[in-house]
Amino acid sequence: MAGSAHNSVRRHFVGRLFAMLFIATIAGSMSAASAQDYPTRPIRLLHGFAAGGAADTLSRILANGLSKRLGQPIVIEAKPGSGGNLAAAAIAKAEPDGYTIGLVTGAHAISPALYKALPYDSVDSFEMISTAVYYALVIAVRADYEAKSLGELIALARAKPGELNYASVGFGSTHHLAGALLETTAGIKMVHVPYRGDSLTVTALLGGEIPMIVGTPVLLAPQIESGAIRGLAVTSPARSKLLPNVPTADESGVKGFDVRTWAGLLAPKGTSPAIVKRLNTAVRETLADPETKAALETAIGGEVQGSTPEEMRALIQSQIVKWADVIKTANIPRL
Known part of the structure; x- marks a missing residue:
């Protein structure tokens, strides 16, 4: 009798295990198919600054190139406020299906040190896609x-x-x-x-x-x-192409001075690796296009530079450390 009960429990456990494996297999297949077909509808691109500003201009140039490569419209949505934090929060909370992505700037790495509390983590709440541009001040x-x-x-x-x-x-x-x-x-x-x-x-x-x-x-x-x-x-180690006659801070006697801001694209945490890879490829192909590259360089007076998701993550992590030290040393009050 005890053996019969034991066998019954065992059969129930094995049945549940096979059911779970079957569901996982089906879900994985559906996810793979979804990533393979992606995208099938317009993609929303958020940024956290005023319409008509540098971030908006960069977003529109990138959106044009990405749309050609992904075969879907890229809809720009400006969500200004709190130095880009409102848009970052909206991106972090969005469905991680690849249909909401965001453009962030160097301010994204400043916020963790400047604000006492954020509704997201500047690194762990996102899947990085690629950097796009760097420019000095x-x-x-x-x-x-x-x-x-x-x-x-x-x-x-x-x-x-x-x-x-x-x-x-x-x-x-x-x-x-x-x-x-x-x-x-x-x-x-x-x-x-x-x-x-x-x-x-x-x-x-x-x-x-x-x-x-x-x-x-x-x-x-x-x-x-x-x-x-x-x-x-x-403020960069090298002179600006737009201002070749203006010396660098280093040349002017402030040795080692280096402040460059940047812009890059990211997606909500949990976006599938396949979709992130698809987006990264599209971004880097867009940046390699001579016409797009020239438009971006003209828009920001800097240099175009794509990256892997891992490189962008490392950049943000290092920038958070740098700006936290500057804020602490300069006694800048946190918000």
Whole structure:
């Protein structure tokens, strides 16, 4: 009797095991088929900045190339707010089916150190797809300002600690932290004044509201070429193609200074490896297209550079460590 009961339990267990294996096999087959057919409908591409800005422009250029390679429309959706955090949260919460992806910038790696609490993890809540572009920033003053070089600006700031104001696109932006890093690297003290966008910082500079700004090469190049603004230094180790006559911060005496922001694409955590691979291939093919490459470089004044998902993940992890150190050293309050 006991043996009969034992056999019954065993048969029940084996039956359940085969049923589970069968379901898993069917699900795996369906998933593989789904990934193989992907995509079959339009894909939504989110970014966290204002329409018409750099992130929006990059998204539209990339979407055009991706659409050609994936055979489906890419619908751009701007979800601005909190330095890109609102869009990142929406991407993290989206269905991981490959039909919601996002473009994030260098701010994505700043947020973990800047905000006390985020509704997502900047690394573990996502599947990385590929980086797309890297670009430097420019430290600039009005053409008639007394400091004619970065060295002279630093000397002026040392002579008048806490009296030199500089503008950026917002608190916690890469522009802001580039200024903070300059302070700690050069041993000076300045005052950060945040504005709501690049164009407003230029208006403030030209209007005499502010003596110095940290901005993007693509925005400042026309003003620098016209002579209205003086570019003191670019923040990358190499000179900008848009501003070949503007020296690097390293050339100007701030050795080892390197601040480059970037943009890349990611998807919600749990998106299948096959879909991520399909998207990575499409992104890298898009970036290799000469017309698209030229459009991206013109849009941001930087360089086009794709990556593997693993390389993008490593980039974000290293940037989180870097900016956390800058924020701590500069005593920037967390939000």
